Amino acid sequence: MSVSSSSSTTAQPGAALGLPEPSPEPGASGGRRRAGLLSGSAGRSAGLVLALLVLCAVGALTAGERFASVDNLVTVLRAAAVVGIVAVGMTFVITGGGIDLSVGGLVALSSVWATTLATQALAADLHWGVMVFTALAVGTAAGFVNGVVISYGRVVAFIATLAMLVASRGLAEIIAGRRTQIIDGVPGFADFFGASVLGVPVLVLVFGLVAAAGWVLLNRTTFGRRTFAVGGNPEAARLAGIRVQRHTLMLYTLSGLTCGIAAVMLMARTTTGSSTHGTLLELEAIAAVVIGGTLLAGGRGTITGTVLGVLIFTTLTNVFVLNNLSTSVQAVASGAVIVGAVLLQQRVAGRASSGSGRH
Amino acid sequence: MSTTRTPRTAARRSRSRALALPTALAVAVLLPGCVSNAAPEEESAEAAAAPAAGSGNDAPGDEVVIGFTAPAADHGWMAAVSTAAVAEADGYEDVELRQAEGTNDVGLQISQVETFINEGVDAIVLLPVDGAALTPIALRAMEEGIPVINVDREFSSPFAARSTVLGDNYGMGVSAGTYICEQLGDQPDAVVAEVAGIDSLPLTQDRSQGFADALADCGLDVDNRVAAEFTVESGEAVTANLLQAAPEIDALWNHDDDQGVGVLAAIEAAGRDEFIMVGGAGSANVMRDIQEGGSVVQATVVYPSTQAADGIRLARLIAQGKGLSDLVENEVPRSMTLYAPVVTAENVDDYLPMAFES
Structure with missing residues (x-):
């Protein structure tokens, strides 16, 4: 991205939502910002929504009521919660021009640390919130370390977070002694996260809250605009007075925090902490983010797209299992659907931006 | 030690x-x-x-040095395999065990075996990271006159081991299927579900084949099948979807009790209890559930975690030139396939002491 485009991205959250740069809505000169926002998010996300709808139609046709039921919807959303929350943090990091390969390891480490017998005993005496706090604190701290190494140590993000992935999983194995740590004797924890509010499971609510908070943070705050600027062109961002290093540090810390939240979700779902939690989570999260329309090179990102990307993946798995497909067929179909979804998204986005140049 | x-x-x-x-x-x-x-x-x-x-097999004999190497203890079952082997060697005052650090690196394990050969140990108990990859070095040990006991993952050459101790993956499927047949035999329309392990592994294919064959014997088949990855997380994720796919289940077999913690969490979250569940591998957790009752888990099929411990015993006998006392013949057999027993509330007390903690 050029300097000028990144600065205009900074000024324009709409462009950041995926609209290719010079994209005047015909006859919308007065409210360019607003129109840009609408056509941008609508344009790019419409393709994903369409892909998701096609997937749902296939599900409803092939599995009937087993797919189109409230229970199944809840199952899909619960499945989306863990990877979705991590993907929201990942969206920030990638938009800011980085990458975080360590998320799987951080989720494992947070879950294990929070479910050690000592923490469980402490939480049983005080409140299950101790366990939640521990997971969040461990995730955030590890993310902070990532940020320090990358922004102040000047280690390439790919290497720094890869090292963190390996190291954090190793540390999780040491702490857990390679055992699965089952949560028992902590009253309230399972009850709280297993509960539903007006039919919506707490896990899904948390996912919704994190996604909403992420959307506001990225699109409606100075922090978000700085993220686009840093990702689009760090040098221009520096010249514009943004403290790039500090901002990068905050992005990785944020990603670490979402890993901590995801670890709590996973602890609630599986009733365990384990060093094997979050295996290949980094790939799932990055795939969902990129399919959602966030630019892997940075400077452009969309929370809405990320959430849709995650939902496409989890719905896909759900439809596969409902149809009792073998894992080999699932693998082939996944590949086809991923490419199909991206193609569809590009076509729809291309039409919405009326043939203007794309990066 | x-x-x-x-x-x-x-x-x-x-x-x-x-x-x-x-x-x-x-x-x-x-x-x-x-x-x-x-x-x-x-x-x-x-x-x-x-x-x-x-008769005198357990009485102290010639001092023997046994080298033991196994993959990294990165899950409950594998940890239990190594622990049991070490404990077994400890029980014999005539056995000196040289235990190499558990590793998932083929190259490192090969060099561990090379070290054993150079040290001139009397026997090697080898649970290879990869059976085929460790075959050449095992062959060399055999050529140097050091008997190799192959455990769990088979070598690709019959000359690479003096004796082989294997679990029975196909037999696990058969035991689970037969048990489910006994429980549901009179309902030909019964819905049977299966939560497999990593689908690309031969051991998973063997287990599923045995299960399908045993079910076919009583006119049942697997109606819904999903594959997890031997982890709690994957077990929970695939089971959550499976329970949506099959609104009414009569019996469910889960290949692996490690991932079974997640399978049970999903079942509990969905509030389902209309079926019987059979576990696999035989973890202490699941056996305690069976013992207490009140859970959907009615049984589990054991994949013995004492394989390497048996390997240690065989290595000692071979190195001391003894045979298996309960057999008529003079020599330790070439190969042994361990039985996969079904553990239910009736016999759980016998098996719980040998179960592994996941």
Whole structure:
């Protein structure tokens, strides 16, 4: 991205939502910002929504009521919660021009640390919130370390977070002694996260809250605009007075925090902490983010797209299992659907931006 | 040996010592009756010789050095395999165990075996990271005159091991399927679901094949099948979807009790209890659930985590030139496939002490 485009991205959250740069809505000169926002998010996300709808139609046709039921919807959303929350943090990091390969390891480490017998005993005496706090604190701290190494140590993000992935999983194995740590004797924890509010499971609510908070943070705050600027062109961002290093540090810390939240979700779902939690989570999260329309090179990102990307993946798995497909067929179909979804998204986005140049 | 002897092993050891003599006597008494179509005079002569050849197997013999290497203990079952092997060696005062650090690196394990060869150990117990990859070095050990006991993952050459101890993955499927047949035999429309392990592994394919074959025997088949990855997380994720796919289930077999923690969490979250569940591998958790009752888990199929411990015993016997005392023949057999028993509330007390913690 050029300097000028990144600065205009900074000024324009709409462009950041995926609209290719010079994209005047015909006859919308007065409210360019607003129109840009609408056509941008609508344009790019419409393709994903369409892909998701096609997937749902296939599900409803092939599995009937087993797919189109409230229970199944809840199952899909619960499945989306863990990877979705991590993907929201990942969206920030990638938009800011980085990458975080360590998320799987951080989720494992947070879950294990929070479910050690000592923490469980402490939480049983005080409140299950101790366990939640521990997971969040461990995730955030590890993310902070990532940020320090990358922004102040000047280690390439790919290497720094890869090292963190390996190291954090190793540390999780040491702490857990390679055992699965089952949560028992902590009253309230399972009850709280297993509960539903007006039919919506707490896990899904948390996912919704994190996604909403992420959307506001990225699109409606100075922090978000700085993220686009840093990702689009760090040098221009520096010249514009943004403290790039500090901002990068905050992005990785944020990603670490979402890993901590995801670890709590996973602890609630599986009733365990384990060093094997979050295996290949980094790939799932990055795939969902990129399919959602966030630019892997940075400077452009969309929370809405990320959430849709995650939902496409989890719905896909759900439809596969409902149809009792073998894992080999699932693998082939996944590949086809991923490419199909991206193609569809590009076509729809291309039409919405009326043939203007794309990066 | 640095590891201290656990009370459990000590108890098992003294019990097996206590049993050794009566067992040998029983063998001596019963053998002639079993094979009575041969000339009786020869039979009784052999039977008389048998106790002398086999009864003293647990008594201290020649000092032997056994090298032991296994993959990294990165899950409950594998951790239990190594622990049991070390405990077994500890129980024999005539065994010195050289245990290599558990690794998932083929190259490192090969060099561990090379070290054993250079040190001139008397026998090697090898649970390879990859059976085919460790075959050449095992062949070399055998050529150098060091007997190799192959455990769990088979070598690609029959010359690479003096004796092979294998779990029975196909048999696990058969045991689980047969048990489910017994429970549901009279309902040909019963819905049977399966939560497999990593689908690309031959062991998973063997387990599923055995399960399908056993079910076919009583007119059932697998209606819904998903594959997890032996982790709690994957077990929970695939089961959550599976329960949506099959609104009514009569029986469910889960290949692996490690991932079973997640499978059970998903079942509990969905509030389902209309079916019976059978576990796999035999973890202590699941056995405690079976013992207490009240859970959907009614049974589990054991994939013995004592394989390497058996390997240690065989290595000791081979190195000391002894045979298996409960067999008539003089030599330790070439290969052994361990049985995959079904553990239910009735026999769980017998198996719980040998179960692994996941």
